[in-house]
Amino acid sequence: RQNAAHILGLLKIKGTEEALFSSYLRDETLYNKAAYLTAISGMDHSALDERLLARREELIAGTYEPEMKKHIGEELHELSLLLKSTFPKHEFSASGMVHECVLLTNRNFKAVTMKQVESIPHKEFTAGVMVKTKQPEKLLNTVRTFSEMLFIPAGIRICSSDPVEAAKELTEGGIVDYITARLTNPEAPVFFRIDYRAKDEKAAAPFERKLASELESASGWRLVNSTSDYEIELRFIDTSDSKLIVLIRFCGLLDKRFAYRKNALPVSMKPYLAALLMNLAKDHFKDNAAVLDPFCGCGTILVEREHIRPARLYYGIDIFGDAVTAASANIKLAGLASKTELIKRDFFDFTHKYRFDEVITDMPFVTGQKNIADITALYASFFKKLPGVLENNGTAFIYTRNRDLLRKYSFAAGFTLLAEYEISRMEGSYFCILSRKQEQRQP
Numbered sequence: 001r002q003n004a005a006h007i008l009g010l011l012k013i014k015g016t017e018e019a020l021f022s023s024y025l026r027d028e029t030l031y032n033k034a035a036y037l038t039a040i041s042g043m044d045h046s047a048l049d050e051r052l053l054a055r056r057e058e059l060i061a062g063t064y065e066p067e068m069k070k071h072i073g074e075e076l077h078e079l080s081l082l083l084k085s086t087f088p089k090h091e092f093s094a095s096g097m098v099h100e101c102v103l104l105t106n107r108n109f110k111a112v113t114m115k116q117v118e119s120i121p122h123k124e125f126t127a128g129v130m131v132k133t134k135q136p137e138k139l140l141n142t143v144r145t146f147s148e149m150l151f152i153p154a155g156i157r158i159c160s161s162d163p164v165e166a167a168k169e170l171t172e173g174g175i176v177d178y179i180t181a182r183l184t185n186p187e188a189p190v191f192f193r194i195d196y197r198a199k200d201e202k203a204a205a206p207f208e209r210k211l212a213s214e215l216e217s218a219s220g221w222r223l224v225n226s227t228s229d230y231e232i233e234l235r236f237i238d239t240s241d242s243k244l245i246v247l248i249r250f251c252g253l254l255d256k257r258f259a260y261r262k263n264a265l266p267v268s269m270k271p272y273l274a275a276l277l278m279n280l281a282k283d284h285f286k287d288n289a290a291v292l293d294p295f296c297g298c299g300t301i302l303v304e305r306e307h308i309r310p311a312r313l314y315y316g317i318d319i320f321g322d323a324v325t326a327a328s329a330n331i332k333l334a335g336l337a338s339k340t341e342l343i344k345r346d347f348f349d350f351t352h353k354y355r356f357d358e359v360i361t362d363m364p365f366v367t368g369q370k371n372i373a374d375i376t377a378l379y380a381s382f383f384k385k386l387p388g389v390l391e392n393n394g395t396a397f398i399y400t401r402n403r404d405l406l407r408k409y410s411f412a413a414g415f416t417l418l419a420e421y422e423i424s425r426m427e428g429s430y431f432c433i434l435s436r437k438q439e440q441r442q443p
Contacts, residue, residue, distance in 0.1 A: 017043050021051070030071035037078035049086050052079060060221050073217055080189060080216075080224040088185035090231050092137075092253040097182065099136055100154070102247060103146035104128040105276075108422060112279050116143045127237075140255050144275035144307065149255075150235055150247035153178045158243045159236075163207050166236075166244065167214035175246075176219050179232060182250065191226040196236045196244075207236075260334035263326035264298050269362050269399070273423075274304040277431050280421055281308075281360075281397045284433055288312045289357040292389060294347035294382075299327030301360050303334045314340040315356070317347050348381055355391040365401040375402055383409035387436060396434040399423070403430045410434055 017040060024036035040048065056079045064072050105113045105128040113129045114122055117139070121132040128146060133139060140149060156173025159166040180186035194212055198204040212225035215234075233249040258271040278301070289311045293302055296316030305311065314336065318324050324344045331340045343350070363379075366372055379402065390396060396415065400406045403420075410417070410432075419433040 014043075017045055017048060021048050025055075030068060030075070033071065033075040034078045037075065037082050041078070041082045045082065049083065052083055053086065055079065056083065056221075069217070073213055076221055077213075077216060077225065080221060081226060084191065084226070084229070087188040090183040090185055090188065090190060090252060092182060092250050093184045094136075094182040096134060098132055098134055099182075100130065100132050100152040101136060101139075102128055102130055102150045102152060103139070103143070104148045104150065105146045106273070106423065108424075109145075109276060109280070112276060113143065113145045116145065136253060140253065140257060142257075144257050144304070145272060145279060147270065147272045148249065149253070150249050151182075153246055153248060156246055158239070159246050161207075161238070161242050161244050163211035164214055166211055167218040170215060170246070171218040175248075176222050179248065180222070183231075183252070189222055189224045190232060191224050191230045192232045192234055193225065193227060193230040194234050194236070197238065199238045258300075260303060260330050261298065261300060262333060263329050264300075265320075265323055265326060267367070268298045268326075269300050271300050271304065274300045275307070277301070277397070277399060277423075278304045278308045280419075280431060281433060284395050284397070284418065285309045286357045286395070290354070291315070291358045291360060292356040293317070293361050294350070294359065294389075295361050295364060296327055296342070297323050297362065299330045299334075299340075299342070301362060302327075302340065303330065303336065305360060306334070306336060311358075312339070315352070316340065316342045317345055317350055318342075319344070319346045348385055350389070352389065355389055356394065357391050358395050358397065359386065359390055360397040362399045363402070363406075376405060379405040379409045383413040383415070386415075387413060390436050392436065394436050396432075396436070398432050398434065399429065400432060401427060401429045403428070403432070406430075406432055 020036050020040050024033060024040070027033065027036070045052070056076065059072060059076050059079070062072070102125050103113055103117070107127065110124055110129055114124065117129060117131050123130050130152070131139070136149060153173070153175050155178065156170055156175050159169045159173075179190055183190065194208040196204045196207050198207065215223055216225055231251055233251065235247040235249060237245040237247070239245060261271050285305070285308065287309070290313050291302065291305060291311045292315045293299075294317050296302065296318050299316055302314045302316055306314075316324075316327055316331075318327070321344050324342050327342050331337055331342065363382075364370060364375065366375055370378075386396065395418070398406060407417070414437050415434040416437060417432060418435050421431040423429040423431055
């Protein structure tokens with residue numbers, strides 16, 4: 001019967017929905033139930049929805065022997081996913097409530113973000129900055145140097161690393177009410193996923209599966225696990241004492257800070273990192289500057305430079321056509337098309353009638369297409385070329401994963417290192433600010 005249901009589901013034969021539903025109700029073998037529901041999910045089941053909803057409510061209200069709970073849980077899970085489109089959607093709605101949140105930042109430069117939120121209660125956190133705010137939407141529109149905003153549930157900040165105990169602690173700690181209080185349509189089930197940031201990566205998947213199942217049951221199916229189209233993410237982070245930090249991401253709380261960045265490449269710099277780098281560089285920016293990015297990718301650095309201090313004009317160069325196409329779309333969405341020139345060209349073939357006040361770029365690095373010999377040659381050529389495109393006393397802002405090469409070839413080309421910031425020790429990435437010395441005029 002289970003196999004027959006699977007086959008009918010794969011074939012999606014019109015008109016078999018009623019027969020499948022009738023068999024589903026009649027079949028007394030509990031472990032077959034989910035197979036019928038999976039089959040029905042691929043068909044037009046609108047005529048069955050009221051009866052399916054009634055079945056779901058009946059199962060939730062029931063009491064079961066321990067040996068039945070696993071199969072009842074599987075059936076309820078499939079029913080909930082099958083009926084997802086019938087439940088009202090949730091939107092983030094928490095006007096006037098005080099929220100305690102974590103803004104995840106670069107660990108070396110939490111102070112940059114702390115400066116940007118100094119008007120509200122805040123303090124340093126292991127992975128970023130903790131804030132208290134009534135306006136999380138405002139932070140998501142104004143502060144550009146954090147990667148994610150996660151909420152700290154008031155009643156349960158830490159839980160057990162055992163999934164059964166964790167589910168009990170989470171529900172008894174009021175996590176369901178905390179979540180639904182911040183959403184519209186609180187009576188409808190909330191679809192969630194679990195992300196466990198485990199020290200032992202192999203332990204993550206089993207924990208996530210077990211906790212998801214336990215949490216569905218413990219919440220009375222007010223929370224339903226879904227690997228796609230989920231509305232919240234429950235984030236768990238290991239601590240040193242075998243406990244887990246509990247955080248929540250509300251997916252309906254839209255992050256519009258980088259709405260211009262509709263197009264990106266696999267190696268594109270994350271926009272919040274570009275925003276951080278531009279904040280670190282801001283005291284060295286010139287007013288009314290002409291700015292060049294010789295490896296511009298999808299244009300993120302140029303847009304984030306504009307957010308700090310508007311420039312007179314921008315040039316972006318990239319050898320890859322896909323990058324220039326992506327950058328062109330992003331630059332247009334950012335409102336910078338009128339003062340930005342994007343060119344598909346090898347930087348080493350680029351010439352221009354005047355020099356630039358600033359060169360800002362994310363340098364190429366070792367990949368499957370480029371080995372260390374290629375990168376060494378590129379750095380040597382880059383710093384030979386750079387004096388020809390940068391004004392006297394101009395400034396270069398360079399994000400690098402090859403600091404030794406940058407130092408070697410920049411010093412040989414007569415550049416002075418004004419500032420150096422370690423961005424990631426693990427990746428070996430640095431942000432360096434270089435000044436070009438004034439050329440001596442010939443007598």
